[in-house]
Amino acid sequence: MTGTLYGLGLGPGDPELITLKAHRILSGVPVIAYPAPDTGPSFARQIAAPYIGAHQLEVPVIVPMRVERFPAQEVYDGAAETLARHLDAGSDVAVLCEGDPFFYGSFMYLFERLSGRYETEIVPGVSSMMAAAAALGRPLAARNDVLSIVPGPLDDDIMRARIEAAGAVAIIKVGRHFARIRALIKAMGLTSCAGYVERVSLAEQRVLPLADVVEDSAPYFSIILIYKGGEGWKARTAAATE
């Protein structure tokens, strides 16, 4: 009997925003894997830390974070083989995923290598996008709005077209693209309906109208939400600046 592979969505950062199901599986598996940068702590592990026991084996998957590219596939080849050995030995393995495993997550690289060979279950999680809307106190999208999720590394021309076509927009992976994206939103006349959230749901969370961000850069875990039709949104973000 081989083990089961779990992709566990852990939510946006607050350990209390994991699901009962992810909590149950996390507490019971003998092997826990998670992405980790080459230096510094693993964010996924930090979210799960309150629930990890000393008897559980931890397998960090070291992914160089400095380069904002798709990481070398060799990393995932090696990690998949390590996890395969545990699965072959009959141990269930949980891979910890920030947010939701299948919403722009790196879990897909392990999934595509292992799901054909082992029983696999994905446990969906709360995405940072939902948490950002909650923090801003404004619907992400409503009624018959088209909501587009736009990755920050995209070129200005593509980004502009996608923002123009949607009623609501979430720009993710903002990071070092922040100043350029802010300038584009300003040029489109949409700054007044844009909100900015950094490290959502963590103690160091920052929530403010985009117009009030004085920095020219943003951390990797930041998001910009645009709600075009939102007069209520404008009023609320304006009030938040007082």
Add this chain to the structure above:
Amino acid sequence: MTGTLYGLGLGPGDPELITLKAHRILSGVPVIAYPAPDTGPSFARQIAAPYIGAHQLEVPVIVPMRVERFPAQEVYDGAAETLARHLDAGSDVAVLCEGDPFFYGSFMYLFERLSGRYETEIVPGVSSMMAAAAALGRPLAARNDVLSIVPGPLDDDIMRARIEAAGAVAIIKVGRHFARIRALIKAMGLTSCAGYVERVSLAEQRVLPLADVVEDSAPYFSIILIYKGGEGWKARTAAATE
């Protein structure tokens, strides 16, 4: 001291997919409100049922579901006044929300009436879109894909343009628009990379390639995911039909 208003995301349907935070608040509040149809059970209440105690006061907000329109605002005026009386009396009130409160949720109608008057906290939840991707075993979006969420009631012309512009698409609120949407996807040559999920995460969940759906209608809680570039997706949905 007035009470606090909570908007609780309960996730897509499986009671185990609620967060630890929603569970804690749900277990502790004296007053629980939820949307309910004029006939039949409340889906939000069904999700929360295992965690509701006999000592908690329940306030159904009756919203006629038969008409797929924006419900009469008078319903929410009345419900807001009812909840305001509990909040004024110092009772915390939790409003149960299917999925995530701010992802196309009707909670916004109570939020806009009450959040200016009472302390309000939104607890984000797992959306049915994330759960549908998990059920299909395929990333919702990855790398620098643009993901667009397109409500089913939109006209063919708008829907076609939004599908053309995105790398990945989630069509929500499919319901009685199913046959028209399926025909559009076929005309666009995208059927082979489209998956269909009905009543996701519940015991009666159905997951299949769009091409294999024989019915001409779908329940309200159904979703179509399109992943254009997904060769892996195509292989997997093909395998699922064997």
